[in-house]
Amino acid sequence: MEVGMQGGRLVEPDSEIVSPTLSADEVSHLAVDIGGSLIKLVYSSINHNSGIDDKEKKYSKECSVVPNGSSNYPVICGRLHFAKFETNKINDCVEFILSKQLHHGGSWHHETSGNDKKAIKATGGGAYKFADLFKEKLGVSLDKVDEMDCLVAGSNFLLKEVHPEAFTYIDGREEYVQIDINDLYPYLLVNIGSGVSMIKVDGDGKFERVSGTSVGGGTFWGLGKLLTKCKSFDELLELSHKGNNRVIDMLVGDIYGGTDYTKIGLSSTNIASSFGKAISENKELEDYGPEDISRSLLRMISNNIGQISYLNALRFGLKRIFFGGFFIRGHAYTMDTISVAVNFWSKGEAKAMFLRHEGFLGALGAFRSYESHGFDANMTH
Numbered sequence: 001m002e003v004g005m006q007g008g009r010l011v012e013p014d015s016e017i018v019s020p021t022l023s024a025d026e027v028s029h030l031a032v033d034i035g036g037s038l039i040k041l042v043y044s045s046i047n048h049n050s051g052i053d054d055k056e057k058k059y060s061k062e063c064s065v066v067p068n069g070s071s072n073y074p075v076i077c078g079r080l081h082f083a084k085f086e087t088n089k090i091n092d093c094v095e096f097i098l099s100k101q102l103h104h105g106g107s108w109h110h111e112t113s114g115n116d117k118k119a120i121k122a123t124g125g126g127a128y129k130f131a132d133l134f135k136e137k138l139g140v141s142l143d144k145v146d147e148m149d150c151l152v153a154g155s156n157f158l159l160k161e162v163h164p165e166a167f168t169y170i171d172g173r174e175e176y177v178q179i180d181i182n183d184l185y186p187y188l189l190v191n192i193g194s195g196v197s198m199i200k201v202d203g204d205g206k207f208e209r210v211s212g213t214s215v216g217g218g219t220f221w222g223l224g225k226l227l228t229k230c231k232s233f234d235e236l237l238e239l240s241h242k243g244n245n246r247v248i249d250m251l252v253g254d255i256y257g258g259t260d261y262t263k264i265g266l267s268s269t270n271i272a273s274s275f276g277k278a279i280s281e282n283k284e285l286e287d288y289g290p291e292d293i294s295r296s297l298l299r300m301i302s303n304n305i306g307q308i309s310y311l312n313a314l315r316f317g318l319k320r321i322f323f324g325g326f327f328i329r330g331h332a333y334t335m336d337t338i339s340v341a342v343n344f345w346s347k348g349e350a351k352a353m354f355l356r357h358e359g360f361l362g363a364l365g366a367f368r369s370y371e372s373h374g375f376d377a378n379m380t381h
């Protein structure tokens with residue numbers, strides 16, 4: 001998919017891009033974000049040929065980051081690689097790191113015992129949970145970086161340095177948003193991972209987590225798995241394409257005999273109660289099509305997140321809301337539902353914007369922390 005031009009290079013979302021600041025003697029670095037559902041890796045390489053081999057393609061999805069050549073934003077190394085694994089398949093991730101020797105891409109930590117230990121930047125809850133496993137299997141320590149700090153650092157980096165990164169999704173069309181870096185703040189960052197964090201961002205390192213909800217990506221995948229017997233997240237998403245939410249959702253028209261409830265601004269086709277039809281019909285779970293269940297679930301969760309996001313934007317007078325996290329998955333119906341919810345509740349005042357590198361904000365933030373934590377002094381081979 002062609003999405004734009006950057007410095008004369010074609011920018012594609014699923015390819016790698018070489019940073020203009022690449023220099024031959026720079027080394028690879030690895031940062032990990034171990035979340036409730038997925039492990040995200042960002043690593044850099046110095047060698048153009050050290051890119052993706054067949055094995056890596058099998059394991060991971062590649063994305064691209066294009067640092068903005070026109071600014072002096074520091075970039076550690078030239079080529080950034082992105083990969084993700086399910087957290088419950090952490091052994092695949094460890095095997096991948098071993099096979100690529102990525103664990104050498106960290107920095108040296110001086111320990112009180114006098115021993116120097118290799119440490120890689122790590123964020124997300126798994127940086128705590130799996131610290132021993134990384135030590136045991138890879139011989140590296142995890143140098144923990146706060147998850148919220150990383151999300152904000154990753155988001156600011158992408159919004160300021162990567163073009164095109166943010167886009168709106170309206171009436172089935174993606175439109176890239178020109179970011180004015182002098183007028184970026186404040187904004188609301190909504191990260192939809194397993195759960196959802198809503199963060200008011202006021203600048204680099206300046207933010208407050210103002211809200212959150214446990215009804216997030218983990219809820220969609222968890223409930224969806226139970227209700228549809230789907231074996232993978234992508235299968236569940238795919239299923240939702242074919243579904244019709246009206247089969248299960250109770251609409252305003254179902255309650256009001258087919259008419260709108262204009263006095264309170266509801267049309268007959270608005271959902272009055274997600275999954276509400278299931279209470280009055282004499283049907284078992286098996287009587288519903290899994291595609292309709294998936295569709296209703298996706299709509300319920302996306303709409304709810306869109307609504308809570310808008311209410312938080314309203315609390316702080318924020319006009320811009322950026323959505324990240326792997327729940328979105330660049331999925332049309334998800335983005336459409338979130339956009340419609342934000343538009344509906346804000347009466348057209350606020351806009352939902354999505355990030356091309358949606359799920360990698362935390363990992364990118366952790367990667368960038370090599371620089372802010374004195375990476376140069378600790379550079380390693």
Ligand SMILES: Nc1ncnc2c1ncn2[C@@H]1O[C@H](COP(=O)(O)OP(=O)(O)O)[C@@H](O)[C@H]1O
Nearest residue numbers: 035036037038193194217218221233325326327
């Ligand atoms: N291959 C996948 N496996 C599992 N969940 C996926 C997958 N792709 C997208 N998702 C969705 O993304 C969510 C995780 O998003 P992510 O931003 O990685 O959060 P976390 O840091 O909590 O793992 C899952 O809960 C699920 O909704």
Ligand SMILES: CC(C)(COP(=O)(O)O)[C@@H](O)C(=O)NCCC(=O)O
Nearest residue numbers: 035036193194195196197212213214
């Ligand atoms: C605890 C978390 C920050 C962990 O991040 P995640 O792995 O979900 O990306 C997130 O799940 C969350 O913000 N949950 C919502 C909790 C709440 O505010 O109710």
